[in-house]
Amino acid sequence: MNGTAGFYVNPLMIVSRFLLARVSAALLLLAPPLHAQSADTLRLTIADAVQRMLRSSDEARIASAQVDVADAQVTSARAAGLPQLRLNSTYGQQIENARALIVGNVFGQAYTYNTNLLLQQSFFQGGRIVAASQVAARAERAARLSRDETRGELTVLAQRAYLTTALAGRLVDIQRRNLVIADERLAQVEQLEKSGRASRYDVLRARVERANLEPLALQAENDRAAAELELKRLLQLPLTQPVALTTELDGAAIATLAQAAIDDASPDGVRPGVRAIELTASAREAAIKVARADLLPTLNASLTFGYLALPAFNGLPTQRGSTSLAFCPNPGTATRPCQNNGWFPDRSFNVQLTWPVFDGFRAKGAIDLAQAQARVADLQVRQAREQASVDIERARAELTRARATFTARAGNVREADEAFQLASLRFARGIGTQLEVSDAQLALLTARSTEARATFDLHLAVAELARVRAKPIPLPDGSTVTPGATR
DSSP, X not given: OHHHHHHHXXXXXHHHHHHHHHHHHHHHHHSOOHHHHHHHOEEEOHHHXXXXXXXXXXXXXXXXXXXXXXXXXXXXXXXXXXXXXXEEEEEEXXXXXHHHHHTOGGGOOOEEEEEEEEEEEEEESXXXXXXXXXXXXXXXXXXXXXXXXXXXXXXXXXXXXXXXXXXXHHHHHHHHHHHHHHHHHHHHHHHHHHTTSSOHHXXXXXXXXXXXXXXXXXXXXXXXXXXXXXXXXXXXXXXXXXXXXXXXXXXXXXXHHHHHHHHOOSOOOOOHHHHHHHHHHHHHHHXXXXXXXXXXXXXXXXXXXXXXXXXXXXXXXXXXXXXEGGGSSSTTTOSSOEEOSOBEEEEEEEEEEEOOSOOTTHHHHHHHHHHHHHHHHHHHHHHHHHHHHHHHHHHHHHHHHHHHHHHHTTTHHHXXXXXXXXXXXXXXXXXXXXXXXXXXXHHHHHHHHHHHHHHHHHHHHHHHHHHHTTOOEEOTTSOEEOTTTOO
């Protein structure tokens, strides 16, 4: 009995060491050179991914551009209530003048130069200027809050993409390890067949099971490549840029964060997106005043200060204008003074009052439209508040589920690994079946995969709950991101 035991145990150890050396050599051949990895690979933490997402993603840049648009609208709205100063300069040449031909040469000025400054100020426009400024200011604040809402969503999205890629890489490692175990078991069964302790059926079954694991490993590789491409797209990285994810989740730290989130009894904040919709509704109310301003009078004043020159010959006037008989072609026979072809002052002041009496119901249509848009905005505020409450409850439920899954899986991998080792030992000693080993290996694979996924799901559930509660969003390294803090 002792001799028989020594006969089949020692070869198994030799075969296992041989297979392990062969797998290690294959992995070294498939891996790129170490100097190439250190030179070209971008080492990326999850905090770096979030900051890059907030800084350079298309979604973040669009949100910032919307703020710039709103700022420009505020400036345009306020400009209507400020003084307007314009410089006008004209030159005209009369080819043929009908008045000069009919009445006399006094109207026959062939060349006209006119330069003036026009100062305009609107004193009253039915409240349009104040209301329009309110609309633009509230829209600008709404755009900033919408940007903050987008930043919160991008923070969670960046973490989700990062952790999805990391999880896919973890599943690839698990599948690779599963293939190594299958190779070792196949070698063991073949050795046992040679010693007469296993049948041909056992060998065929081990080969089939090993072959069935290969597509799963390839699918895991493909899933990791797809997740990595999506991460690069979101972070605006070149698709050919090698990336190494360096952040690893600490299960104990994530569990502590989850417990703190569950125990947090502080009042929920108002999400920036909800506040943005509320400000938009307030802007719609102010827009009604803008529409009603079309029914009221407008009062404007203007002051023109300039100079006019009517030279008898072409050429830019260069002197101050004056009149005298000496400037006439025949001073001795002239009966009225003539001008010296210079610049003469030209000043005027104008006050204009305009009151629309009937405009074909254009103002009424504008008021009805503004009131309808305000009612729609009010309903959208109600919907946004209801949706925010639903999002909080949904996030709480997801956190509860993720935490329960994480807790249930604690220690499951250790027990599954122990069960697999016992099943392998029982099979090697002839007191167990290959089916038991296969079931134990499948259970170990499931336990490892579920444990990795449970940890990632728990952290994302904590981050999502913080986002919908308008709280600082936690990162795995212990830091937080406040969407509205960085401008």
